[in-house]
Each structure stands twice: as C-alpha cells, then as structure tokens.
Amino acid sequence: MSKIAGDAFNVSLLKRVFQYVRPYRKIFILSIVLTVLLALIAPARPYLIQHTLxxxxxxxHYNGLLTMTILMLVLLVLQAGIQFSHTLLTNTLGQSAIRDLRINVFNHITKLRLKYFDNTPIGQLITRTVSDLETIAEIFSEGLIxxxxxILMVIVIIGVMVYRDWALTLVVLLPMPLLIIATSIFQKAIKSAFQEIRTEVSNLNTYLQEHISGVSIIQYFAREEQEYKKFVKINARYRDANIRSNWYYSIFFPVVEIISAxxxxxxxxxxxRSILAKPLAVTPGTIAEFILYINMLFRPIRELADKFNTLQMGMVGAERVFKVLDTDEITANKGSFVPERMHGAISFDKVWFxxxxxxxxxxxxSFQVPAGKTIALVGATGAGKSSTINILNRFYEIQKGEIKIDGVKIQEYELNHLRSNIATVLQDVFLFSDTIFNNITLNNPDISMGEVVDAARKVGAHDFIMRLPGGYQYNVMERGATLSAGQAQLISFIRALVYNPSILVLDEATSSVDTETEMLIQRAIENLMQGRTSIVIAHRLSTIQKADKILVLDKGEIMEMGTHQELLKLNGYYKRLYDLQFNSIGVEK
Structure with missing residues (x-):
C-alpha cells in the first residue's frame, strides 16, 4: 500500500478531499464549533455531581440538592441537543461533499477512453464510485472531526482533573502508558485488516458484476456449480478478512477495559486512604467525580484507534478515487471547429493504429469516401473493420497518418460535435433500463416525440412499439430484456436516425434480426442513406453489394478495393469470400 495508506494525515490528499467541503463551509465551521462546545461541556456534569454530593x-441540604438536580437536567438536555446537531451536521457535510465528488467521478468515467475500460474491470469502478466514496464520507461523520x-475532550478532562487534584490525577493516569502501547499495536493490526477488507470488497464486486451480467453464458454451458465454487472461495476470503478485524477488536476492547479498571x-x-486520613485529603464527592472522569477519559481514548482507522480507510478510499480522477486517458479535446453543417466526406491517409x-x-x-456515398468494409473477424469505426469516432487515437472529414483533421473538430454527426448502429445492441422513448433520445430534450415517431415510421418500427403496453413509454428493462433481438435492433436504428447524422455507421446492424425485420431495415436503409455518407460493416455480402465502394481488409491491411462487380472480376480475396459464403448456403450468385 502506498504512502497515503500509511499516513492518515496526508496533507495533500486531505486538501483535495476538503475542496469538496468549500461549498458547505458554514456547515463545517458550525460542526467544529459544536465539537468544541461538546468538549468544554463534558467535564461540567462530574463537577456538579461532586459539588452536590x-x-x-x-x-x-434538600433545596440545594433540588437546584443542582434541575441544573444537571438542563445541562443534560443541552448536551443531548448539541450532540444531535453535531451528528446531523457532520453526516450532512460528509454526504453532501461525497455527492459532489461522486458526480465528478461519474462524469470523469464517462469521458474516459475505451482503452481504459479495456484494462479496468467494471466491478472495480463500481467499488470506487460506491464503497470507496462512502469511506471518504466517514472522514467527516466518523473520522477527522x-x-x-x-482529542480536545481528553485534553480538557485531563486539564480539569489536574486542576481539581493533581496528585489524584497522577495516580489515575499511571496505567496510561499501557493503553498507549495497546492502542498503537491495535492501530497497526486493524489497518492491515481493513486494507485487506477493501481489496476483497473490490474483488467481490468485480466477480459479481461480471458473472451476473454473463449469467446466460454460465447457464448455456452449465457452469453454475463451478462458478458457485469460485464465488464461495472469494466470499470466504472476504469473510476471513472481516473476522480478522473483529478478532483484533475482541482483544483490544477487553484490554482497554482492564486498563480502565x-x-x-x-x-x-x-x-x-485519603478519606480515612484525618483531616480528609479527598472527599467522597471528588472520588465520584474522578470515577466519571475515568469513564469519560477512556471512552474517547478507546475509540481513537478505531476513529484513526476510519480516517485511514477514508484516505485509502480517497487515494483510489482520486487515482481514477487523475487518469489522463481522456480523449484530448483541443479541437474547436464546429461547422454549421458537416457534409461527411471521409479521408483516411496512411493510417496506422x-x-x-x-x-x-x-x-x-488509405481510402476516400465522397460525401453522400456508401463504403462497405469486408473481412474476417479481427481484420480491423470495427477498429476503423473506433478511430473515426476518436474512441482511440491513431499512431500514424491522418483522418479527415470534409478536408479537416478529426482532431480539429470539437469532440461532441464530431461524434454527434456520426451515428452508429452496433451488432450488440445496448438498451438501458428505461422507456423506449428515453432509450431512443438518450434523454436529449431537443428531440421531440414527433421526431421519434417519424423516425420509427421510416424504420417500420412504429406499429410494434404501439402494440407494447404504454407504447413509447414502455420500459424495456435492463439491456432490453423484454424485447426480441430484432426489436432491440430496430430501436437502436431509430436512436441513430433521430440525431440526423451526416455519417451513418452500420456495424453488423442486421446480423441479429430475423428475415422479416431485416427486410424492414433494408428498406429503411435504402431511403435513409440518401444524402448521407454511410459506412457498412457486414459479414453477409448480400447486404453490401450496392455499396459505391467495398474495402476488403485482412489482418489490418487493405487487400482489395472497388465495387462489387469490379472485385468479382479481380478473382481474388473478395471473390473467394463471396464464393465460400454463397456456395455454403446454396444461394444463387
């Protein structure tokens, strides 16, 4: 673990955390004031009890006893009110700051390059955004304040004890070195246990996220028992880490009680001895007062080790969260070019990626696609078809060469403007657990219901949507679980169309649909491609024969380029793919 994990008061990290407190500085200052008040009020009750006794x-003296009882009752109510306000304010402060930090983390994650997600488990990011952020909240509610x-209460109580009777205070504090040693040992042991717990929580979340998302694969291949056994082991490690931390507590707290005794x-x-001496060196009231002081003194000392570890775990959580925020794998958006209209002429010039x-x-x-024309990318799996689309959208940055749209390098375009003009329909459709309307518009307020309905009619999907309960307000559930593959594909196609893109990308867009649905989409494609630059990726060569240009890729290189008829005449790579595919399914050429 890094230096941050070992240093609960890493100043630079605390500064970053407290940046999120600035909007709530009034709450923070009031929390500190109440903290000081609680520390100052704490010794008053034992003193009043001594005086009364x-x-x-x-x-x-009955009247004096009644007066002191009322005074102590008022003090108790006042202290309870301050404690209530203190607890409420510190928790409000923590949750408010964490709300803002969580928003920043989510906003940052959504802007990260896809390359980052290629190397980072989603479950780990969920842990950072949920569990680790909650440990940071505890810096305020259970940690630093x-x-x-x-600490202030301990100082005040010891100061009052010394003022009241320094000799008696000295006697009472004789076991204190033992408590300091025990606390130090406990603090180191529990820190290690907590670090292990945080690691195992991350492992557990990662495993659960991946295997719940992929539960269909587990069931298809009857792997339930094997995955269950793996989960048992991961869960056991998490259990053991928690048991170890509880074991340290089970030793430390009795030790503190023994030292307190x-x-x-x-x-x-x-x-x-003092009471029996003549004259009295210590009064019975002083003995009762110091008994209360001992309880008040040992409680915060006993809890300090736990609070330090709460703070330390908050710092560990902060380190992990800020590590995500400090990730610079964000697509550099230095471009500012926002043309009124993008025509869609695409040019790849000696691109290496x-x-x-x-x-x-x-x-x-290297290839060019004139505005309004259609190019098809053909090749085996891994040939580089999808990678071509990824770099056009600047999901990844190229190492060599240039990509231009309308003669302008894509790096010079404002990133959101660039991507909003390139609509992509993927083979693997992703739908959110939301209404059909929101899945189409992606909560864009600029897109009206009329535009959505118009696009749905052009695709041929309006009728099936209206047959669903609630029509466009029908909730498709997670990943579109309540829709067929063809229906989900149609909705993703509408999603692309309502943004009225200059460039349309169809990445295996009809490979997951039935023949009837494919016919609907093909009819819509023929109309909607008019006036738009289109890039079509397809394994089924029948879907791209009308393309203005076909690009044949193999292992990242262009093998052939031309129209369907031109490529057939070459009697090369494309012709072999064509013969293999059409002969294998018995379709006439």
Missing amino acids: DNYIMTG VIIGD MSLGLLVWYGS AYNEDNYVLRDI
Missing part, C-alpha cells in the same frame, strides 16, 4: 447530600473532538482500582485505593504499442491492427490504411 459534598455540599448538599452529605449535609442534608470526531477525532478532533475526542486498573485506573479505577488505583483511584479507589488512593481515595479510600494499435490498441497496444507496436501491435498494429490497422496498417497503412
């Missing part, structure tokens, strides 16, 4: 109970209050025993021994350095998946790719 020695001056009114021992002397039989509470620690300051406890030692202080109490020394108090009783010394106080009894690799997901990992030097392991190129696209090699020296």
Whole structure:
C-alpha cells in the first residue's frame, strides 16, 4: 500500500478531499464549533455531581440538592441537543461533499477512453464510485472531526482533573502508558485488516458484476456449480478478512477495559486512604467525580484507534478515487471547429493504429469516401473493420497518418460535435433500463416525440412499439430484456436516425434480426442513406453489394478495393469470400 495508506494525515490528499467541503463551509465551521462546545461541556456534569454530593447530600441540604438536580437536567438536555446537531451536521457535510465528488467521478468515467475500460474491470469502478466514496464520507461523520473532538475532550478532562487534584490525577493516569502501547499495536493490526477488507470488497464486486451480467453464458454451458465454487472461495476470503478485524477488536476492547479498571482500582485505593486520613485529603464527592472522569477519559481514548482507522480507510478510499480522477486517458479535446453543417466526406491517409504499442491492427490504411456515398468494409473477424469505426469516432487515437472529414483533421473538430454527426448502429445492441422513448433520445430534450415517431415510421418500427403496453413509454428493462433481438435492433436504428447524422455507421446492424425485420431495415436503409455518407460493416455480402465502394481488409491491411462487380472480376480475396459464403448456403450468385 502506498504512502497515503500509511499516513492518515496526508496533507495533500486531505486538501483535495476538503475542496469538496468549500461549498458547505458554514456547515463545517458550525460542526467544529459544536465539537468544541461538546468538549468544554463534558467535564461540567462530574463537577456538579461532586459539588452536590459534598455540599448538599452529605449535609442534608434538600433545596440545594433540588437546584443542582434541575441544573444537571438542563445541562443534560443541552448536551443531548448539541450532540444531535453535531451528528446531523457532520453526516450532512460528509454526504453532501461525497455527492459532489461522486458526480465528478461519474462524469470523469464517462469521458474516459475505451482503452481504459479495456484494462479496468467494471466491478472495480463500481467499488470506487460506491464503497470507496462512502469511506471518504466517514472522514467527516466518523473520522477527522470526531477525532478532533475526542482529542480536545481528553485534553480538557485531563486539564480539569489536574486542576481539581493533581496528585489524584497522577495516580489515575499511571496505567496510561499501557493503553498507549495497546492502542498503537491495535492501530497497526486493524489497518492491515481493513486494507485487506477493501481489496476483497473490490474483488467481490468485480466477480459479481461480471458473472451476473454473463449469467446466460454460465447457464448455456452449465457452469453454475463451478462458478458457485469460485464465488464461495472469494466470499470466504472476504469473510476471513472481516473476522480478522473483529478478532483484533475482541482483544483490544477487553484490554482497554482492564486498563480502565486498573485506573479505577488505583483511584479507589488512593481515595479510600485519603478519606480515612484525618483531616480528609479527598472527599467522597471528588472520588465520584474522578470515577466519571475515568469513564469519560477512556471512552474517547478507546475509540481513537478505531476513529484513526476510519480516517485511514477514508484516505485509502480517497487515494483510489482520486487515482481514477487523475487518469489522463481522456480523449484530448483541443479541437474547436464546429461547422454549421458537416457534409461527411471521409479521408483516411496512411493510417496506422494499435490498441497496444507496436501491435498494429490497422496498417497503412488509405481510402476516400465522397460525401453522400456508401463504403462497405469486408473481412474476417479481427481484420480491423470495427477498429476503423473506433478511430473515426476518436474512441482511440491513431499512431500514424491522418483522418479527415470534409478536408479537416478529426482532431480539429470539437469532440461532441464530431461524434454527434456520426451515428452508429452496433451488432450488440445496448438498451438501458428505461422507456423506449428515453432509450431512443438518450434523454436529449431537443428531440421531440414527433421526431421519434417519424423516425420509427421510416424504420417500420412504429406499429410494434404501439402494440407494447404504454407504447413509447414502455420500459424495456435492463439491456432490453423484454424485447426480441430484432426489436432491440430496430430501436437502436431509430436512436441513430433521430440525431440526423451526416455519417451513418452500420456495424453488423442486421446480423441479429430475423428475415422479416431485416427486410424492414433494408428498406429503411435504402431511403435513409440518401444524402448521407454511410459506412457498412457486414459479414453477409448480400447486404453490401450496392455499396459505391467495398474495402476488403485482412489482418489490418487493405487487400482489395472497388465495387462489387469490379472485385468479382479481380478473382481474388473478395471473390473467394463471396464464393465460400454463397456456395455454403446454396444461394444463387
């Protein structure tokens, strides 16, 4: 674990955390004021009890006893009110700051390059956004402010004890070095246990997210028992980490109670000798007062070790969260070019691209697509078809060459403007757990219901949508679970159309639909491609025969380029793919 994990008061990290407190500085200042008040009020009750016992109970002064009882009751109500306000404010402060931080984290994550998600488990990011952020909230509700209050209370109580009777205070504090040693040992042990717990929580979340999302694959291949056994092991490690932390607590708290009892025993021994002495060196009221002081002194000392670890775990959580925020794998958006209209002429000039350095998946790719024309990308799996689309959208940055749209480098376009003019329909349709309307518009207020209905009619999907309960307000559930593959594909197609893109990308867009639905989409495609630059990726060569240009890719290189008829005449790579596909399914050429 890094230096941050080992240093609960890492100043630079605390500064970053407290940046999110600035909007709530009034709440923070009021919390500190209440913390100081609680520390100052704490010794008052034992003193009043001593005064009552020695001056009114021992002397039989009833009126004075009644007055002191009322005074202590008022003090108790006041202290309870301050404690309530303190707890409410510190929790409000923590949750408000964490709300803002969580918004920043989510906003940052959505802007990260896809390359980051290629190497980072989604469950780990969920842990950062939920569990780790909650540990940061505890810096305020159970950590730093509470620690300051406890330390201040200890100082005030010891100061009052010394003022009241320095000799008796010295006797009471004799076991204190033992408590300091025990606390130090506990703090180190529990820190290690908490770090292990945070690691296992992350592992558990990652495993659950992946395997619940992929539960259909588990069931298809009858892997339930094997995955169950793996989960049992991961869950057992999490359980063992928690048991270890509880074991340290089960040792530490009894040790503190023993040391506290030692202080109490020394108090009783010394106080009894003093009471029996003539004249009285210590009064019975003072003994009762110091008994209360011992309880008040050992409670915050006992909890300080736990609070320090709460703070430390908050700092560990902060380190992990800020590590995500500090990730610079965001698509550099230095471009500012926002043309009134993008025509869609595409140019690739000697483009080289690799997901990992030097392991190129696209090699020296050059082609042009005039505005309004259609190009088809053909090739086996891994040929580089989808990678071509990814770099056009700037999901990844190319290593060499230039990509231009309308003669302007794509890096010069404002990123949102660039992507909003490139609509993509993917083979693997993703629908959110929301209404059909919101899945189409993606909550864009600029898109009206009329535009959505118009696009749905052009695609041929309006009728099936209106047959669903609620029509466009029908909730498709997570990943569109209540729709067929063809219906989900149609909705994703409408989603692309309502944004009125200059460039339309169809990435295996009809591969998951039935023949009837494919016919609907094909009819819509023929109309909607008019006036738009279109890039079509398809395994089924029958879907791209009318393309203005076909690009044949193999292992990241352009093997052939031309129209369908031109490529057939070459009697090369495309012709072999064509013969293999059409002969294997018995379709006439």
